[in-house]
Amino acid sequence: MSLLSEIFAYFNYWVVVILIMLGMYVVMANPNLVKKVIGLNIFQTAVFIFYISMGEIEGGTAPILDDAFTRYANPLPHVLILTAIVVGVATTALALALAVRIYRAYESVEEDEIDAEDARAEVQE
Amino acid sequence: MTLDAVDVAFTEAAVGAGIATILMLATLAITSARQKPSEKRALAPMLAAVATGLVLAYGLADLPPFADPEAPAHRHVAPRYLNESAKEIGIPNVVTSVLASYRGYDTLGEVTVIFTAGVGVLVLIGRTRHRRRENDDE
Numbered sequence: 001m002s003l004l005s006e007i008f009a010y011f012n013y014w015v016v017v018i019l020i021m022l023g024m025y026v027v028m029a030n031p032n033l034v035k036k037v038i039g040l041n042i043f044q045t046a047v048f049i050f051y052i053s054m055g056e057i058e059g060g061t062a063p064i065l066d067d068a069f070t071r072y073a074n075p076l077p078h079v080l081i082l083t084a085i086v087v088g089v090a091t092t093a094l095a096l097a098l099a100v101r102i103y104r105a106y107e108s109v110e111e112d113e114i115d116a117e118d119a120r121a122e123v124q125e
Numbered sequence: 126m127t128l129d130a131v132d133v134a135f136t137e138a139a140v141g142a143g144i145a146t147i148l149m150l151a152t153l154a155i156t157s158a159r160q161k162p163s164e165k166r167a168l169a170p171m172l173a174a175v176a177t178g179l180v181l182a183y184g185l186a187d188l189p190p191f192a193d194p195e196a197p198a199h200r201h202v203a204p205r206y207l208n209e210s211a212k213e214i215g216i217p218n219v220v221t222s223v224l225a226s227y228r229g230y231d232t233l234g235e236v237t238v239i240f241t242a243g244v245g246v247l248v249l250i251g252r253t254r255h256r257r258r259e260n261d262d263e
Contacts, residue, residue, distance in 0.1 A: 005163075006132065007189055009140060009190040010188070010190065010191060011191065012191055013185050013188060013191070014182075014185070016181075017178050017181045017185065018178070020177065020178070020181060021174045021175065021178040022176060023173045024170075024177055025167075025171060025174040026171065027168050027172060028167070028169075028170035028174070029167035029170040029171070032160045034149070034153060034156065035160070036219040037149075037181075038149070041145065043144055045141075048133075048137070052128050052130045052133060053128065054198050055128070055129075055130065055198070055214070056128050056129060056191065056192045056196045056241055057129075057192055057193075057199060058194055059190040060129055061129055061192075062129045062130070062131045063129070063132075063207065063215050063218070063219040064217050064218045064219065064220075064221055065207075065210070065211050065217040065218075065219060066217065067148045071129065071194075072129075072172055072207050072219065073128070073129035074198060074199050074202050074203040074221040075203065075206055075207065075220045075223050076198075076202065076206065076223060077128050077130075077198070078132055078133050078220045079220055079223045079224045079228060079231075080231075081226060081232055082132055082133055082136050082220070083224075083232065083235045085133070085137055085140055085141050086136070086140055086235060086239065087235055087238050087239070088141070088145075088186055089140050089141065089144050089148075090238055090239045090243070091146050091238075091242060092145055092148060092149075093148050093242055093243075094245045094246055094249075095221075095243045096148050096149065096151075096251050097246040097249040099151055099152055099156060099251060100155050100156060100215050100249070100250050101159075102252055103155065103156040104250075105146035108157075109156045109157065110160070111150075111219070112160055113161070
């Protein structure tokens with residue numbers, strides 16, 4: 001019983017750990033550049049969930065001041081993650097632009113094909 | 126909304142889920158939507174990911190439990206924001222007050238990052254197509 005409540009006290013954090021593992025694995029193992037970006041986004045979302053979970057307070061409500069409430073969630077993580085979401089989309093756009101640029105140069109977004117192309121170019125020199 | 130983060134929820138729904146998906150689909154339309162099946166077994170990344178997961182799980186033990194009101198994160202500047210922002214800034218939404226006023230420099234930095242990323246995207250795929258031929262012999 002106490003083990004179960006122990007697990008549920010950290011449930012959000014366990015989800016974060018699993019998402020970080022997933023994202024990391026995709027970034028490292030998948031040779032497709034677009035899917036690497038998706039893995040990076042999964043990793044990023046895990047960090048967002050982590051921060052927002054830290055901001056929650058038992059019995060609190062959204063941090064919009066009103067006389068009916070006295071207890072609010074911590075607004076600071078919300079602000080930081082709001083900024084991080086927008087910055088994350090900007091970096092995603094940059095990463096995808098890099099993928100498009102690589103595709104134009106190599107006709108492929110697969111890492112192994114790009115490496116093979118590079119090796120061929122080196123042999124020709 | 127069980128986490129009480131309404132502003133973040135809206136931003137993530139609009140910017141994260143909306144614009145990021147459009148960018149992703151546009152990239153897939155320009156490049157190839159199909160991935161070549163690879164028979165390479167990725168054991169090392171699996172080990173690295175599991176090792177990181179174990180370290181993180183070890184670190185979890187030192188965190189305060191979820192939604193604990195006594196957590197250190199809630200005892201630093203957050204009470205001041207909640208108690209004083211109505212007087213100092215005068216908007217009920219504390220997230221807006223912190224974003225635009227207390228941490229306005231953060232938002233300025235964010236705008237700089239977005240601007241830089243936009244310039245980077247334009248430099249990378251804006252009008253480089255006509256130069257590709259010249260670079261081929263490199």
